[in-house]
Amino acid sequence: MSNETVAQMQKQFDSIFGAPVRTYASLVVDHVEQVAKVQSDAAKAYADTAFKQVRTALDVKDPSDVRAYVENQQKVAQQLGERVKGDTEKVVSLNQAFVEKAQKVAQDSATTASAAVSKAK
Structure with a gap:
């Protein structure tokens, strides 16, 4: 085989296999x-909320403080629930975008491979 033939085979291999694998790997790294x-931001927000609630509980000194603390817990629980919902929606959205991009890479790769096979015939 000549160097030109080997170079042609390497170029075809890269266009059919190498490039799609690199593209997919890049997608995976970006997605992760x-x-x-999102998870790091969520963990920080949840920890901040927990520490704030502990500090507030430490400031309870009389029955009116207890009542205010308990009433505030409903508000905190609602805010936390909304935060969890928002974080979940973010992750679902990221996952959907990843799947769409990965499917596009697979389709493009299949098209390129099919074209190469057709050209080789």
């Missing part, structure tokens, strides 16, 4: 990074 950021 985005999901990790």
